[in-house]
Amino acid sequence: MTFEEKLNRLEEIIERVENAQTPLEEAISLYKDGVKIAGECGENLRGYENEILLLKKEADELILESQVFS
């Protein structure tokens, strides 16, 4: 699942948990899935954050380097 798909899935899960037609056992099982997916989303975001910080550091170094060159 892509990040957006995960978010969409979470919304869907919420709707189904809210829906009184959904049996309670199923709602609990859906809740467990939802918490897991939300955790994955958080993990993904932290991963992206680290990746960006690393790339920024590399870009900063490149720009500084070219300044030395000029």
Add this chain to the structure above:
Amino acid sequence: MTKTIFTVAQVNRYVKKALDTDALLAGLFVEGEISNFNAHSSGHFYFTLKDAGAAIPAVMFASHTEVINFVPKSGMKVIAFGRVSVYEKTGQYQLYVEFLEPAGIGGLQLAFAQLKEKLEAEGLFSRERKREIPRFAKTVAVITSPTGAAVQDILKIIRERNRAVKIIVAPAIVQGEHAAPDIVRALSEVNSHGEADVIILGRGGGSVEDLRAFNEESVARAIGASKIPVISAVGHETDFTIADFVADLRAPTPTAAAQIAAFDHAAVSAHLRELQADLMHALAEKLRENFDTTKFLLANLTRAITERLADNRKTLAHREILLEKVSPYAVFKRGFALVRLARNEENAISSVKQLSPGQTVKITYADGAAIAKIISAGEDV
């Protein structure tokens, strides 16, 4: 005295000889208006030079017509240089023109106007032909005099802006009769060398005559044929040459050309840093938004399940109450008891009609039972 009789040819030859040996007629300037102009396919021009009351036939051979830089027309006032001689076949004397120049406005000016008109008509100046000047040229070729001030200005400006740009100086004669072919050669060399991303072609200021090479057709065509974009930088801001019209971009001065050809490293670096900061900001914002969304969804999910549990708890409590209400124990509490026949405890007695005097019944309470005998039973006991 004997009568001498000459042949026609002899007369013509005699007159021709007389004219050809005349010092003045051997080379003179004649001003007049062209009429009956005829450019023969052989390259020769035939026309009549006339003024208010006189006319003289004129011929200009291809070897001479090639070098004039304007196209003569009937009605044009010209100054012709040539000699006067006789065409023996017709006995007609005529002007053998070697050089022709428009009278009145300067010859260079007319040549400029005519060449401009011609190349414009060919589409050589059209906007669609112009190639874009690269914003980040790695190599700049400079075609100019190696000894002029222009090359120094250009080198200085490029170095100030960007020390990484490679500069190829292609020396060329930019003034005098050898200038045009030399500029054409330099353009062709820079093109076949191929490394340059852009060419600066120029020279410093000078008289119209000094800038003449940049008004030559050969130079204009070489610029048009260049595969590498050409920036022209000829003379001062007010000087316009044919080269400027053909070039992909006209810079007002050599200094300006250098500024266009070489990007400003410091400015570009600063801009790059700005862009990077913007990018970081945008990404950070996006990440933050997604964090928020995830948090919001998780909170919603927890709220939803909590609500579901609370609803179920409520339902349960409700059912418990109902259950309590229907429980026989609740009935016992209110003073009712379960009455069954002592010999048959299967069925509870639910109507007085099931009872008759003498029967033994078991009366059951929540905390025990009693055995009793029916003394009387009926609707109005």
